Amino acid sequence: MTGLTVRDLKVVFDGFVAVGGVDLDVPAGDVRFIIGPNGAGKTTLVDAITGLARATGTVTFDGQELLGRKVHRIARLGVGRTFQNSTVFEELTVLQNLDIAAGWHRGPLTLLRRRTSIPPRVQAALETIRLTAVRDQLAGTLPHGQKQWLEIGMLLVQDAKLFLLDEPVAGMSHEERDATGELLGELSRDHTVVVIEHDMDFLRRFARTVTVMHAGRILSEGTVAEVQADPRVQEVYLGHSVEA
Structure with missing residues (x-):
């Protein structure tokens, strides 16, 4: 199984650029967390991958192009998604x-x-x-x-084969979050996992790699430590209640 590859992905709503030319590589077996402030384009990115938002560019998973296909056909290609x-x-x-x-x-x-x-x-x-x-x-x-x-x-x-999970631990107890983190690790043995998340403690404990989005673009990528040390990420989160 190959991973998820996104190239020059753009989503525009009535002239507003929600996702502005995103390139993203998620290797098979990764547990990738996507974070960013509200309005960063995280959910819209997943909507585009799963066929819910019209987009331009290319999105391939396991060697198959996803853009332009109907939602149910994308699902049949092994792309699964949960909602908040x-x-x-x-x-x-x-x-x-x-x-x-x-x-x-x-x-x-x-x-x-x-x-x-x-x-x-x-x-x-x-x-x-x-x-x-x-x-x-x-x-x-x-x-x-x-x-x-x-x-x-x-x-x-x-x-x-690809799990796109939108804030899976929102509203969970501490014990449920721990069990969910362990579940994500188990899934990654045979699947690729992408998580949109705001819980920074959960991210620090269970993310393997992190993509930070801001204003429809990718701001930073890397390990949790690398992303936390990036001055651009610190600036984006400055004044927010969470720490990146």
Whole structure:
């Protein structure tokens, strides 16, 4: 598997340049954090990669060009994405959510019955996301952190290879953040992980490389230590409540 390559990516809304010529390389197996102030273009960048925002330039993943494809076709190429707000089916169980994501064509009646066996990739996803013990629990009753893990599991059973996660630890407890960081490391063994994040403590502990965006462009890249030492990053965050 090759990584994610972005070249001269531009997104313009009614004359406003939201993303202005971004070049980005995320090697396979990386855990890349993308940070920056509000309005830096982080989410718009991910929107462009996943087909939700019209863009120019080139975006390739695993040797396939993504720009110009429909959202569902990009997903079929192994690109998975989560949003800040949970998109799980809250009235269904954890297992039923994974079943639907896996594309198992069960009718409405059979979907509501307790199954006698679980497909291997669904079972593997349950174990990876640490939800085996609550597989028959309604997704709507899960704590926030477990809902985020379920979304990751739904991408796993869809055979996603690239995970684009938008603030996955927002609203999580300290213990949930730690478990999520460990999960990202496990995912990176066979996947490429890109995380949009504002939690600087979480970044320092679990990021392998960091990209800092500002005003639609890349300001700095490198290890956590390199980015923190960059005077340009310090200037951008000067006066903000977080430290980069």
